[in-house]
Amino acid sequence: MKSFWGAFCLLALAACSGGQDAKVDGLAADNWVTPGGDVGKSHYSTLADINRDNVNKLGLAWSADLGTNRGLEATPVVIDGVMYTSGVAGRAYAFDAATGREIWRYEPQVDMQVNRTACCDMVNRGVAVARGKVYVATLDGWMVALDAKTGKPVWRSDAVVDRSRGDNSTGAPEVAGDVVVIGNAGAEYDVRGYVSAFDLETGKLVWRFFTVPRDPKLGPQDHPDLEPALKTWDPDSRWDVGGGGTPWDAINYDPESGLVLVGTGNGGPYAVSRRSPKGGDNLYLGSIVALDAKTGRLKWHYQETPGDNWDYTSTQPMILTRMKVDGEERPVVLHAPKNGFLYVLDRRDGKLLRANALVRMNWANGVDMKTGRPNLTPESSDYTNGPKIVFPASPGARNWHPAAYDPETGLYIGTVQDMGNAIYMTPGRKPLARRMLNNDAALLFTSDLEAILPTLPPPLRDAIAARPEMKWVKENPASTELRAIDPLTGKTRWSRPMGGWQDRGGALATAGGLVFQGSIDGHLRAFDKASGKLLKEIDTGTAILAAPMTYKVGGTQYVAVMAAWGGGGFPYVPPYSAAYRRGNKGRVLVFRLDGGPVPLPPALPPLAVAPAPPRQAPGVTPQTIMQGMTLFFGNCALCHSNQPRSITPDLRRMSEGTHAAFKEIVLRGLLLPNGMPRWDDRLSEKDVDAIHAYLIDLQAKVRAEELEKQKRGLPLDAPGLTILSNY
Ligand code: HEC
Known part of the structure; x- marks a missing residue:
């Protein structure tokens, strides 16, 4: 089958030979x-x-x-009639691309407890195929090489540095010369970002690049590139919660320069003044870092969001191409991260060529093209001294959903989202290791802000309502469009509206x-x-x-x-x-x-009225229910939105059998293989009884409301606010 891979090598020189002379x-x-x-x-x-x-x-x-x-x-990837792709938690598949016949499937043994620190579902963004192998990362952070013909593992390497933290992995690995590179995720928990490069043949770790420094008290940094980065952090930073910077998606190998371009994640916790009290740029958060594929050493970096305060990851997909800029033909990288700009950089040295705003924004007022730095506007966007409305919102002007670059028209085509967040600090919350969405900042999307405002405590409501950006919110709370954009001017050639902020294929x-x-x-x-x-x-x-x-x-x-x-x-x-x-x-x-x-x-089928819950256990008081609610929001709400038609169970509609098995499910992992974690390491039997009491109380209320609606002939589907990320 040499010729089979030979044919592939012609098309993807970089993937086969590590050929530094290959072109993109x-x-x-x-x-x-x-x-x-x-x-x-x-x-x-x-x-x-x-x-x-x-x-x-x-x-x-x-x-x-x-x-x-x-x-x-x-x-998916398709090579000579075979489709390779990945599914939930790092499963991988091979199909006959003409008929759909399954050739093999690989279902890794994943430690499903990792779901507790996977903010955004047990997804995976794809495979890499090279040298007769299919490379895929599992949700719990193992890099796996499979035989492309059989799907049998050839090697499996641990890509997680510290398994006591909330690391997970959801990105597609990238083949870069003789190594395959994968990043970690988990900046919302207690994770420090890094990419790891493994030998394509043996799975041996060749190099690792940390995107943020570690506590200087622990001694010298892991690699020299972190010493200058350390100067941009307060020595008394919250090193215990990792700092973030997790490179969970974009990794692009540039075979022409031998560089691996990595988009790094947001800071954790979100507010820079909580993360690094004296401020600073906090390198290499919100950056593109260009690493030598052979050594992992930093060749250049460009920080798109200095001192990230707003969950502005730079992990969004990058496109390597070539274009004429100001009369000169250049190898470029096109990058539109969450922060609202579309950047064009020379991919040889990171020189900034363009930074055009795609959406309304107020965290920065343009980019200084001489220094490459955004003009930050703390007076409108620092929420640690009072609530602010900041554009763009934390889901980003762009997110992981890939855009296309059309070389014929020179257009960059992808979804763009114009939305903001109301952000405020939640007093009494402190970032803790390994907790759900580890932030003491609360975020409300402007898509729903006018509906949410009346439900907020009056001082908070009034402070948000007084912000000048309410004008933007009233004009257009949120819009999501498929757009064709000229990357050199940022101008939209055409656009099509999408269904809502979640709709950005x-x-x-x-x-x-x-x-x-x-x-x-x-x-x-x-x-x-x-x-x-x-x-x-x-x-x-x-x-x-x-x-x-x-x-x-x-x-x-x-x-x-x-x-x-x-x-x-x-x-x-x-x-x-x-x-x-x-x-x-x-x-x-x-x-x-x-x-x-x-x-x-x-x-x-049409929504049915919630079944009758069991009676409360003896001794349950309103305090028990309150305590259960707090525990529920601290541990369970990440996955259980308790809305009808949710893809995880609506716990206000539990059957008698589920109520009977509640402790087995919650404490002892009865449904762990399906992604419902076990909690006996964190919650006591009493805690779980309190959560159960809260849910029984809620179910009884929902049932009463729904019986009433049914009597009046009203639909049971409540319009409901979309996401209220008041973590
Ligand atoms: C990481 C995501 C996640 C978290 C966090 C989580 N769950 Fe779940 N839970 C699930 C999934 C997924 C299922 C569905 C499992 C299945 O399909 O078998 C589930 C199912 C359940 C069920 C069974 C419901 C039914 O009707 O079958 C109960 C009860 C439950 N969860 C309670 C809890 C409680 C209580 C907490 C917090 C202590 C919690 N869950 C936290 C993901 C989660």
Whole structure:
């Protein structure tokens, strides 16, 4: 089978030979060799068999049910007729790309307790394929190499430095020369960020780069690049909660320079004055760091968000390409992180070429093109001295959902979200190690702010209502659009509104003149890439967040996408999503011209009135219920939004059997394999009784309300606020 991999090597030189002379220009054609399609990850294909003129004939070729109701975020890879992709918790799959026949599947033994510190669902963003192996990271932070033919593990290496902390891993690994690189996640808990590079053949750790320094009292830093970084932190920083900077998504190898570009995460805790009391830039938070692929040493860095205060990660996908800037042809990286700017940097040295604002923003007022620094505006955005409304919001102007770069039109095409947060400190909360969303800042999205305001305590309500940004909130609380943007000017060429802030599917652009994008309303859509005109939509009945991709096998072009609701805010299933109407049947969906209709998952039955809860145990008092509520919000609410149609159980609707098994489930891990952690290490039997008392009380109230609604013929589906991230 040498020729098989030989063919692949021609298309992806970097992945095969570590060839430092390889170029990023080899755009995707029949094969789609990385989750981003090509080495530069432009999510663009040169295939044009499916095009403007015939896309209306697109229909289903095959689909595969992955047996999960949790989020799917990966973009598959296709090499010579075989599709490789990943699913929840780092499962991996190989399919015959023409027929959908499953060739193998790999289901790692994952320590599901890790879900307690996985903020944003048990997702995985893809595989890397090279040298006859498929590389995937498991949710609990193991880097695994599988035999591409059989799916059998070849090696498995621990990518977590300290297993007593809240590390997890959700990104796609990146092959960089002779190593495969993976980052960690968990900045919301007590985690310090790093990327680890393992030998492709043996799995031996070759180097590791920490994105933030450690407590200087522990002695010298792990590597010399951290000594200058340390100067940008208060020596009395909250080292005990890690500092953050977790590089949980974008890692791009540039074979032309031999550099690995890594997007680093937000600070933990969020407020810089709580993290590093004397302030400072807190390098390398919110940055692109460029590392030598052979040694892991820092070659250049560009910090997009100095002294991050607002959960502005720079982990969003990067695109490596080439473009003419001010008359000069340059190798560039395009990057739109959460903070609202779209940057164009020279990828050889990190020189800033452009920084255009895509959305309303008030944490910074532009970027000084000489120094490369944003002009920070603490008077509008430092919330530690009183509530503020800060744009963009913590879910970011952009997030992990991949954008496409179309080399024909020079347009950057992806979802952009214009939304803000009301942010304030929550007195009495202190960041603690390994706790759910470890922050003492509360965030309210402006999408719902006017509805939430009246429910807040009057001083807080009035302070927020008095902010000048309320004008922005009243004009346009939030909007999410698919946009085609000129990266050199930041100007939008065309845009299409999306369903809401949760609806921001990844994009694919093709030489067939098309842009494909899925929506959580369950539709896959094809637009004319020149105008944004809708040319075709297919109802799949399943929410789509992941980016579509395309490939050709046996003379036929296919378009594939992974479909399922999930990711950040996963327990909050928006009423306009397909998951609300038809559940969340995680699938791979593959289309071709003259394909058939997509079999829709059956509609969920109408919501039934919550069943009667059992009687409270003797001795339960209002204090018990209050205590149970506090414990619930501190430990359980991350996953249980207690809303109807949530993809995790609505605990206000527990059956008699569930109530009877409550302690077995909560304390002793009866449902652990399905992602419901066990709590006997943190909660006593008495604590769990108190939580149960709170839920029984809640269920009784909900049942009474719903019986009343039923009597009056009102629907049981409450519109409900979307996410209220008042952690
Ligand atoms: C990391 C996410 C997560 C956290 C945190 C979490 N749960 Fe769960 N829980 C789940 C998932 C997922 C299920 C569904 C498991 C299944 O499908 O079998 C579940 C199921 C349950 C069930 C069974 C419900 C039913 O109707 O079948 C109970 C009871 C429960 N959880 C209670 C709790 C309590 C109490 C806490 C806090 C102490 C908690 N959970 C924290 C994810 C979580």
